Amino acid sequence: MREPHATGDFCIRTPGRRIVIIGNGISGITCARHIRKRDSEAYITIISGETEHFFSRTALMYIFMGHMTYAHTKPYEDWFWEKNRLHLVHDWVTRINFDQKELQLQQQEPLHYDILILALGSKPNKFGWPGQELQGVQGLYSYQDLQMMNDTTTNCQRAVIVGGGLIGVEMAEMLLSRNIPVTFLVREEGFWRSILPKEESELVMRHLREHHVDLRLNTELKAIRDNGSGRVQAVVTTAGEEIACGFVGLAVGVQPNIKLVRDTALEVNKGILVDQHFATNIPNVFAIGDCAEYRVPVPQRQSIEQVWYTGRMHGETLAHSLTHQPVKYTPGPWFNSAKFFDIEYQTYGMVPNRWEEPVDSFYWEHAEGRIAFRAVFNGEDNRLHGVNGLGMRLRHEFFDQALRENWTVEQVLVKLGQANFDPEFYDRHHREMLQAYNQQFGTNLELEKKEKKGLLSYFWR
Amino acid sequence: MKAIQKIGLGGFLLALLLFNALLFMGQFRLTEAQLQEAVKQEHVEVLRQELQPMLGKTYTSSFSFATDFNRLLDNYNEEQQRSQQWDRVIWDDYAFALARVASQGFVENNKLLLLFLTVIMGAAGALLYILPQHRGEPAGIRNNGVMFSSNKSRGMVGITIGVYLTAIYVLLYWYPEYIVNWALLVDPLSYTLAGGPASQWFLYGTIYTLAILVMGVRMFRKYKGNNYQLLRTASVMFFQLSFAFLIPEILVVLNLPWYDLKNIWPLDYDFFFEYSVASMLGSGSAGLFLFIWGILLIIVAVPLFTYFYGKRWYCSWVCGCGGLAETAGDPYRHLSDKSLKAWKVERWMVYPILVIITVITLLTIANYFTEFALLKQSTDMLHQWYGFLIGAAFAGVVGVGFYPLMGNRVWCRFGCPLAAYIGIVQRFKSRFRITTNGGQCISCGNCSTYCEMGIDVRWYAQRGQNIVRASCVGCGICASVCPRGVLKLENGPEQGRITDIPFLTGNESIKVLN
Ligand SMILES: Cc1cc2nc3c(=O)[nH]c(=O)nc-3n(C[C@H](O)[C@H](O)[C@H](O)COP(=O)(O)OP(=O)(O)OC[C@H]3O[C@@H](n4cnc5c(N)ncnc54)[C@H](O)[C@@H]3O)c2cc1C
Ligand code: SF4
Ligand code: SF4
Numbered sequence: 001m002r003e004p005h006a007t008g009d010f011c012i013r014t015p016g017r018r019i020v021i022i023g024n025g026i027s028g029i030t031c032a033r034h035i036r037k038r039d040s041e042a043y044i045t046i047i048s049g050e051t052e053h054f055f056s057r058t059a060l061m062y063i064f065m066g067h068m069t070y071a072h073t074k075p076y077e078d079w080f081w082e083k084n085r086l087h088l089v090h091d092w093v094t095r096i097n098f099d100q101k102e103l104q105l106q107q108q109e110p111l112h113y114d115i116l117i118l119a120l121g122s123k124p125n126k127f128g129w130p131g132q133e134l135q136g137v138q139g140l141y142s143y144q145d146l147q148m149m150n151d152t153t154t155n156c157q158r159a160v161i162v163g164g165g166l167i168g169v170e171m172a173e174m175l176l177s178r179n180i181p182v183t184f185l186v187r188e189e190g191f192w193r194s195i196l197p198k199e200e201s202e203l204v205m206r207h208l209r210e211h212h213v214d215l216r217l218n219t220e221l222k223a224i225r226d227n228g229s230g231r232v233q234a235v236v237t238t239a240g241e242e243i244a245c246g247f248v249g250l251a252v253g254v255q256p257n258i259k260l261v262r263d264t265a266l267e268v269n270k271g272i273l274v275d276q277h278f279a280t281n282i283p284n285v286f287a288i289g290d291c292a293e294y295r296v297p298v299p300q301r302q303s304i305e306q307v308w309y310t311g312r313m314h315g316e317t318l319a320h321s322l323t324h325q326p327v328k329y330t331p332g333p334w335f336n337s338a339k340f341f342d343i344e345y346q347t348y349g350m351v352p353n354r355w356e357e358p359v360d361s362f363y364w365e366h367a368e369g370r371i372a373f374r375a376v377f378n379g380e381d382n383r384l385h386g387v388n389g390l391g392m393r394l395r396h397e398f399f400d401q402a403l404r405e406n407w408t409v410e411q412v413l414v415k416l417g418q419a420n421f422d423p424e425f426y427d428r429h430h431r432e433m434l435q436a437y438n439q440q441f442g443t444n445l446e447l448e449k450k451e452k453k454g455l456l457s458y459f460w461r
Numbered sequence: 462m463k464a465i466q467k468i469g470l471g472g473f474l475l476a477l478l479l480f481n482a483l484l485f486m487g488q489f490r491l492t493e494a495q496l497q498e499a500v501k502q503e504h505v506e507v508l509r510q511e512l513q514p515m516l517g518k519t520y521t522s523s524f525s526f527a528t529d530f531n532r533l534l535d536n537y538n539e540e541q542q543r544s545q546q547w548d549r550v551i552w553d554d555y556a557f558a559l560a561r562v563a564s565q566g567f568v569e570n571n572k573l574l575l576l577f578l579t580v581i582m583g584a585a586g587a588l589l590y591i592l593p594q595h596r597g598e599p600a601g602i603r604n605n606g607v608m609f610s611s612n613k614s615r616g617m618v619g620i621t622i623g624v625y626l627t628a629i630y631v632l633l634y635w636y637p638e639y640i641v642n643w644a645l646l647v648d649p650l651s652y653t654l655a656g657g658p659a660s661q662w663f664l665y666g667t668i669y670t671l672a673i674l675v676m677g678v679r680m681f682r683k684y685k686g687n688n689y690q691l692l693r694t695a696s697v698m699f700f701q702l703s704f705a706f707l708i709p710e711i712l713v714v715l716n717l718p719w720y721d722l723k724n725i726w727p728l729d730y731d732f733f734f735e736y737s738v739a740s741m742l743g744s745g746s747a748g749l750f751l752f753i754w755g756i757l758l759i760i761v762a763v764p765l766f767t768y769f770y771g772k773r774w775y776c777s778w779v780c781g782c783g784g785l786a787e788t789a790g791d792p793y794r795h796l797s798d799k800s801l802k803a804w805k806v807e808r809w810m811v812y813p814i815l816v817i818i819t820v821i822t823l824l825t826i827a828n829y830f831t832e833f834a835l836l837k838q839s840t841d842m843l844h845q846w847y848g849f850l851i852g853a854a855f856a857g858v859v860g861v862g863f864y865p866l867m868g869n870r871v872w873c874r875f876g877c878p879l880a881a882y883i884g885i886v887q888r889f890k891s892r893f894r895i896t897t898n899g900g901q902c903i904s905c906g907n908c909s910t911y912c913e914m915g916i917d918v919r920w921y922a923q924r925g926q927n928i929v930r931a932s933c934v935g936c937g938i939c940a941s942v943c944p945r946g947v948l949k950l951e952n953g954p955e956q957g958r959i960t961d962i963p964f965l966t967g968n969e970s971i972k973v974l975n
Contacts, residue, residue, distance in 0.1 A: 026904070059905035066606040067942075068910050075904045075919060077800060177605045210599050308903045313968040320971050330970040337901050339944040342601025346901070346946060370599075393946035396899025400966050421898055421949050423940055425688035 010277070010326045011284050012114045015041045019322070020103065020113035022093050022260075024048035025057060026308055027289025028119030030315025036084050038323035044085065045111065047103070049092030051143050053078060058308055060146050061170045065177040070143070098265050098282050115284045115322065118261065118272055119315075120291040122254035122306055124167075131224030136232040137248040140167055149174075149249075156180050156246035160235050162221045164191045166338050168251035169204075172213050173341055175247070183214040183243055185221055185235075197353050199363055200388055203372055204340045211341050224248055254306055256291040269293055271304050276328040278318045286322075288314035298331060300350060307336060333403035334386070335396060343370060348399035349386025351376045359385065362409065362440060364433045366391070373433060375409045382408035392429075393421035410445055413437055417450045469589025476583035483575065483642045487568035489526040490519045495562040500555055507551070511537045523560050527638040530556055556638035557661065561645070568642045576646045580668070584675050591679045600686025602941055604911070612865070613792050619865035627862030634853040637661040655710040669785060670706045674698055676788035683791070689937045689950070693777055697784035705781045717744050720751050723779050725758045727818040728879035730852055733826055734844055767886040770952055771893025773935020775883060782872060785861065786913065787936060790869025794938065797868035797915035804915065807875055807932065814851060815878035821847055851876065870913040874932060884931030892952040893935065894959075895928035897921060899966035902947045908939035922947050925965040929958060 019035060021028040024046050032044050059073040081088050089111070095104040096116070103111045124139025126132050136152045138145055153159065159175045161168045164186030172182045188194065190201035191208065208215055220238040227233035234244045256271035267273045267281040271293030278286045289311040290304070297303040305311075310331065317329050337346045351374060355361065360379035365372040371391035377384045383406050387399060398419045402412050412419065416430040434445055462470075493516060497505050509516070511533050520526040534551065541549045568575060595603070611618040632640050644664045651659035659667075677698040684690035704723045713719050718740040726732040732755055741748040766774040776783045797803075821843045828835045860872030873880050887893060895918070902925070908918035914932045918939045921928045928939075928948070940948040964971055 056904045056906060058903040059907070062905065062907065063608075065604075066608040066610075067604040068906055069608050072906045072910045075906065075923060177603075207599065309900055309967060312900075312965065313970070316964055316968055317970040327970045330968075332967045332969040335900065335967055337903075337945045342599050344944070344946050393898070393949070396901055396966050400899060421896075421946060423687070423689045423937065424950060425692055427688075 009283070010279070011286075011322055014114070016043065017041075017114040018043045018045070018112060019115045019117065020045045020047065020111060021117040021119055022047050022103070023117075023119030023121055023289065023291075024051070024054045024088070025119055025121050025289060025311065026054075027311035027315045028117065029054045030312045031117055031119065031288060031319045032086050032315075033084070034316055034319030035323055036086060038319070043087070045087045045089060045113075046081075047089040047091060047093055047105070047111070049090070049106070052088060052090040053081070055143065057141075060140065060143070061174050064146060064150060064174045093260060096261065096264065096266075098285065101284075116286070117318065118280075118285065118287040118291060119289045119311075120257045120260065120272075120287075122290040123257040124250060125253045125255055126250060127252065129221055129224060131226060131232065132250070134224055134226055134232045134248075135230050136246060137224055137250065139250045139254075140171055141254060149247075153178065153180060153247050158183065158243075158245045159247040159249060160185060160243055160245045161249040161251055162235075163250065163252035164188060164193070165195075165251060165253065166192070167254075168249065169208070169338075169340050171249040171251055172208070173211075175249075176211060176213070180247070181212070181214065183216060183245070184208070185216050185219045185237065187218070187220050189218055191215070191217075193353055195353055197351065197361070197363075197374065197388070199365065200345075200372060200374065200390055203365065203369060203390055204343065204345075206369060207341055207343050254290070256293065256304060258291055277321055277326050278314060278329065286318055288318050298329065301331065301334070309335065333400055335399070343391050344389075344393065346389045346394050347386065348394065348396070349376075349384065349403045351386040351388045362413075362437050364429075364436045366429060371429065375412065377409040382410060384409050384412055387412075393423075395419050395421045410437075410443065414445050414448045417447060463593050466590045466593055469586045469591075472586030473583050473590060474586075476579050476586060479575075480579040480583065480643070483568060483579065483646070484640060485522050485524075486566075487523070487564055487642055487645075488519055488521060488566035489523060489560060489563040490517065490565055491515055491526075491559060491563040492517065496559070499558045499562045501553065504551055504553065504555075507537070507549075508555075520563075523564070523639055523641050526560055526563065527556050527636075530559060530638070557641060557644075560638045560641040561658065564641060564645060568645055572645055573649050576649060579646060580671065584671050587675045588678060591675070591682055594679070594682045595685060602684060602687070604942065607792075607795060613795075615796065615866060619793075623863060623865040626864065627858055630853075630858040630862050633661055633665055634857060640664070654707070655713050666706055669781075670701050672789045673701045673784050676791065680788055680791060684941065687941055690941060693773075693937065694788065696778045697780075697787055700779050701781055701784045704779075705784075715747070717747055718751065721781070722751075722754065723758075724781070725763065725775075725879055726755065727815065727822070727882065728780075728782070728877055729755070730818050730822075730847060730878070731844065733822045734840075735825065735829060738829075763883055764886055764890075767883050767893075768891050769893075771891050771935050771950075772880070772883045772887040772931075772933065773893070773937075773950070776873065776880060776934035777936045782856065782860065782877065783934065786864075786869040786873060790861075790864050790913070793864045793869045794913035795868070795910050796864075796866065797870060797874070797913050799909050799912070799915050799917050801917075804917075807915070810875045811877065811881045811884075814876055815881040818847065818851070818878045868913055868915070870915075870934070873934065874914050880932070880934075887933070888929065888931040890955075892955060892958070894951060894953070895921075895933065895940065896949045896951050896953075897925055897927055897960075898945075898947045898949065900925055900968070901945050903945055905944060907942045907944060908948060911938050911942050913938070918948070925960070925962050927958060927960045 019042050021032055028046060032046055035042060036044060053074050054076065055070065055073040056075060059068060062068045063070055063073060089108065091108050092106040093103050094106050101113050122141060124141050138148055140149060153175065158181050160183045161171050162185045172184055175182050190198060191205045193201050205215055221235055222238045223236045224232055225234040225236065232245065232248050234242050235248055236242050258268055258272055261268060261272060265282060271291050272280055272287035273295050274280055274287050274292045275295055278288050278292060280287055290306045293304045313331055317327060320327055333349050335348045355376060358379040359376060361374060361376045363374045373392060374388040375384060376386050384402060413434055416433060430447055434447055438445055493509060496508060500508055515529055538550050607613050613619065640661060644659045644661050647659045647664050647667050650667060651657060651663050677694050680694040681691060700723055705721050709719045709721055731737050741752040777787055824836060825840045828840050855876045856872050863871050902922040904919055904923045906919050908922060912918050913936060914934055916930050916933055918928055935950055937950050940950055
């Protein structure tokens, strides 16, 4: 791998440079905003064919369920772009000429750039199933996908979702909000087992069943049947079962959306190959967000990171490098969150789905089975590796600090009061959790008391 | 929808239909004896002459009765004005009182039955519809279909409800004689509680309280499992029923002024006007207590409670306007405007209104202490204008009538001078804030969408910044609907309350040097 560029040749720094960003998702937009903060002269152009304005992809499901309209999902008002001189182009880029530094657009005149930032995002995986191109079969990634899903699910009697992950569960919730029964095919022995430990997976599955999701574990899709006029009629599983349905949601993960740059001078693998500064093999061309693949992954991280938070950090970091000294991408402790119908999930640090000595785990679950907490740690020195919270909110700052400073699991557990982020008046389970830990590990820990400072405490003293 | 809900909804709609039909029922016949009983002594003679054509005549609706009355009285007054006999003009508003005494026939004779068939059946029907909601569903907030609903998204249903509510407020404030039959309905209740006939304000109080109670039950269903919402709703239901509805009537029975013990100046804008002060100070030591209580609320309770708990202690736990907004108004909360422009308009309205009522109040007090040498009676005019524009038109007609059009907190956000006052305390001297959970926000927008005060919560959350805003009433809905657990309403040390971090938690690439 090439070593960090000297400041001078990292990128073009002439005043009034033309910076063009393809992709108006979280990574591209964050990058543009942060460049603008530091460089008032650059011409910044953001191109996207999907929607004119930046919207929150993570909120697609809420549009379908009628919680919000598309307009509500736009994090910035429409005047924001012009005010900050972020020039928006609503069009598809069809070709990039890296030699001439020129972009071909589908509708509009070609565009020149000095610096090109590729923030192309992902597209849904499709594994070549027979019938995957039928009407009523689709993934969910873009705004267009959502519109299609809206159209094809009218009059749908049953839907089948393939793939037990986050987008799959969101699709299930979306469909059920419109009273469309859902059969959920999961290849593994439990929901999201590639990420979640067994207990968490089971807790979530209980909840899915509570919502009348027809969960089929250890079940794979074999083929999708045609109804004779190009529409889906049923799916067939590898076990040979046929399930009649009017809609098939393919939620088996995403892959970098790099059709645009395949077979060009740009080096790609699954994604666009970048170094620790998001620089590609071509000078002044960078890639961030879902579409970037690190040549050398950050320790303990995947080589392609496909979440909102990492896209944002990529944008922040690259913008810094383009306007200051180049800095290496150095994410802090991992964090993520999701929601499975009504159960919120937050995770900090590394919680694997399976572990072995010397790694140890403490798991607590509330009697009603909707709240759970897990801490994974090194069984020898008790150093915390990570936590999972289900049905409970946990404070990011707290765990960020605990993980960076290598706290032990016990240091964390006695401070659960500070770690908790649940709303006021919610039942606190800290004592119970600590007791469970004491029992399991033969310790005698006690909760640290937090000093209360309400109005009443003034009268007590 | 379950069968029982259909029955409930049907019952509610029938009751509503009958309730409205009532306005066109009953008979009105004014006799001389009744006239004598209902008007001031000095007016009896004049009115007997002027109203001669009406006396003994039977009208078949309050509309024809009131139209005739208003016409006759206007004729008389105009004549006096033309001949410049100002002292003979009758300024008193007798229409409602006369329509009340003149009423007879169906409505007058069946008050209890009709009360049951309209108000009680309406409330019961609504409850039947509400109680089975979300039964058998796991706890969790579901705003499914809100944006597709004609009622909740400014469709025909919503607009119709808005127009209907607006019309009711207009009648209530300026044409109460037309809704005499409604006041008659609640007579039985009024006699039981306060020992006298019901005014239009008693009617209003009854319906208002019922709306908070019934829609409060809806909140219990919708937000089940969310203790903050449940407690908060129980609190506004309690304060409305006791402080705003029952206790004032009891005070009246005890010969004290009607007084809502939780209503605070400048929301209670006439607290310092001569007539209120006189009625409190004229009621002995208990009246004096009420007066001091009111002043303590303004200068001690507001700053103290707001310092410790934020504006929410009042606006979303205690206040009556807030109580209605948080219960009956909850289905419309997302209709508030979130744009930066709306925020500007908000600041240009609510603070000037606070200034205006403060000035009016100070003038009134100064005038009082100079024994009216300062401004003579001209403060009366200020009081009337303020009462008309702000007290009635804004707080009532727009404040509630526009729920389905502009959201449930139009008044609280753009108009309420008390909210402005508490808001200033909250912004600059309070332990309250909404903490943002590091870098967990996914910018989805649920928080901003459902913030009734039109605060763009996401703007702060996605930058990892705590939300400290004068207007936030601490309803906690943003935190409740956030799918990633990003927001937490908290009271804590003032230090570190207002945050502005250049990079979100979780990214260590950039070391910020300063
Ligand atoms: C339904 C759903 C829910 C999700 N929920 C979460 C969640 O809860 N938490 C989380 O962390 N992550 C979530 N994610 C993942 C997260 O949304 C993505 O990781 C993130 O949006 C990626 O951002 P990006 O900027 O890299 O790319 P994108 O947001 O995909 O933006 C890329 C843009 O570039 C445009 N583009 C691509 N090629 C061209 C071209 N040739 N010409 C013009 N424009 C082009 C695309 O149309 C697109 O608009 C979710 C994803 C989906 C689909
Ligand atoms: S910011 Fe949150 S708590 Fe404050 S008013 Fe808006 S929704 Fe309610
Ligand atoms: S609801 Fe939560 S995740 Fe969504 S924008 Fe608001 S704070 Fe962020």
